[in-house]
Amino acid sequence: MPIKILIVGAGAVGAFYASRLALVPSTQVSVICRSNYTVVHANGFSISSPKYGSYTFTPHHTFANPRQAIDSKIKWDYIVVSTKALPDVSDDSEILEGLVGDGTSIVLVQNGLGVEEPYLKRFPSAIILSAVTIVSAAQTEPGIIKHNRWTRISVGPYLPGSTSWAAIESNKRFVQLLQAGEIEDAEEYSHSKLQMVRWHKIAINASMNPSAVLSNGTTNNAMVLDPELYIHLKAVMDEVLSTAPKVLGTPLPKEFATSEAILASTQKNTSGSKPSMLLDWENGKRMELEVILGNPIRIAREKGLEMPRLQTLYALLRKAQENRDQAKSQSHL
Ligand SMILES: NC(=O)c1ccc[n+]([C@@H]2O[C@H](COP(=O)([O-])OP(=O)(O)OC[C@H]3O[C@@H](n4cnc5c(N)ncnc54)[C@H](OP(=O)(O)O)[C@@H]3O)[C@@H](O)[C@H]2O)c1
Known part of the structure; x- marks a missing residue:
């Protein structure tokens, strides 16, 4: 069975890591787009990188909105959230309603502190992985992703006051997928580290x-x-x-x-x-x-x-x- 990955927030960071995960033969990587939907649906993402060169990433499915992703009835193994974290504007955990099922891990690739809490509150039994990246990337035009430098991403299970072997295993597997996509400095961390x-x-x-x-x-x-x-x-x-x-x-x-x-x-x-x-x-x-x-x-x-x-x-x-x-x-x- 392919590992089904959904990207929510397919901008600079989301599309860049999605394009690396999609290179792994065992994955199927889909995206929910917003303002870049028309371009990405027609042409995929064009990625340019000093490390990986220029290439096109065509998502397995390109959804115009969360509803389309729900209607696909796909059981997602990983939902990667890489929207800008703006809790004062919107609670983006709401976008995942109807998409998180048994066995779905939510991966938050966002800057800041406390970004995990709305997801833990809404999906208390889901696996949450927390990721910090120092990549430098930008979406210069809709669907055009410029990777400037660095690839480091640190990923750990979010387990405040609890332990879960399933979360630790899922975390390990996600880091291995990134590494298989040539993100050599993807690293597995514990919750506290x-x-x-x-x-x-x-x-x-x-x-x-x-x-x-x-x-x-x-x-x-x-x-x-x-x-x-x-x-x-x-x-x-x-x-x-x-x-x-x-x-x-x-x-x-x-x-x-x-x-x-x-x-x-x-x-x-x-x-x-x-x-x-x-x-x-x-x-x-x-x-x-x-x-x-x-x-x-x-x-x-x-x-x-x-x-x-x-x-x-x-x-x-x-x-x-x-x-x-x-x-x-x-x-x-
Ligand atoms: N860029 C970097 O170099 C970098 C480095 C380290 C960490 N980070 C962190 O990574 C996170 C993502 O940053 P980014 O630079 O990738 O931001 P970005 O380029 O603005 O991408 C965010 C994407 O999320 C989409 N989005 C927002 N709300 C959505 C919704 N409700 N439904 C569907 N799509 C939605 C945006 O769509 P629209 O375009 O329609 O708004 C945009 O495509 C941030 O926390 C940032 O601090 C970024």
Whole structure:
């Protein structure tokens, strides 16, 4: 029986990993599209990558909406969710109603903290796998995916306060599929270590992303080369990296990069890449503020811990977004 995989959120990250999973002979990879449906239905995805070259990925099924996927009556082994995580806009776990059956594993490939909770609440008996990727990719036009660099994806079962061999097995199998699709640095993690990876990535995202927006569009490289911004970024990273062990109850592994190492590597990366939050801001889209800033602040606060630098960035940017959206809706009146 082929392993049936459904991608919900077939944008940059979703389509890129889908295209690698589809190369594995034992898989059938389908997608639910939204604004890119017409193009993808007609031509599939065109992927270009410095590592894998240029190729076309034609999904097994291209669905225009979740209803079509439900009507197909396919029993999905894996449903990969790679929408932007915007809990303040929509609860995307709702999209999976009618698609999750016995034996379906939900794989969340999204930035931020707390992204698993809505899925656990809605599907308490489903297997949930949590994934963090440092890939750099963009959908430059509908159906056109540009993979820029990196492929690393860390995947762990989401098992807060519980154990499940089925989840651990499913996690192992999913990582093996990614590796078979030539994602050599796909790595299997335990629940607790994956949450450490999420916190570590927050140190990068919660410092770089809001600062790029608040400094009026500065790239990562330009920010770390600016002496005052360097001090600011390092302090935000250190705030997160020193809070994470207190929240998680365990030190972060020694092999995780320090703030100095992250900043040194960003100094060397002269590609001029902009963080996704800046791209979203520039395109008038909602930013992943709640999962990258709001949830870490709230999770720490529940343990009696404050992260004042993060809180400042969050408060300012949330208001900036609110003002922008209000101005936009008034101009449409
Ligand atoms: N891009 C990167 O390099 C990168 C790197 C690391 C982590 N991440 C994380 O990965 C996640 C995905 O990011 P991304 O860059 O791939 O975003 P993206 O390119 O915007 O892709 C998201 C896709 O989800 C679709 N979508 C949203 N809601 C949907 C719905 N209700 N039904 C069907 N499709 C829906 C969007 O469709 P529309 O186009 O119609 O809105 C879009 O195609 C985010 O959490 C991001 O932070 C991204």
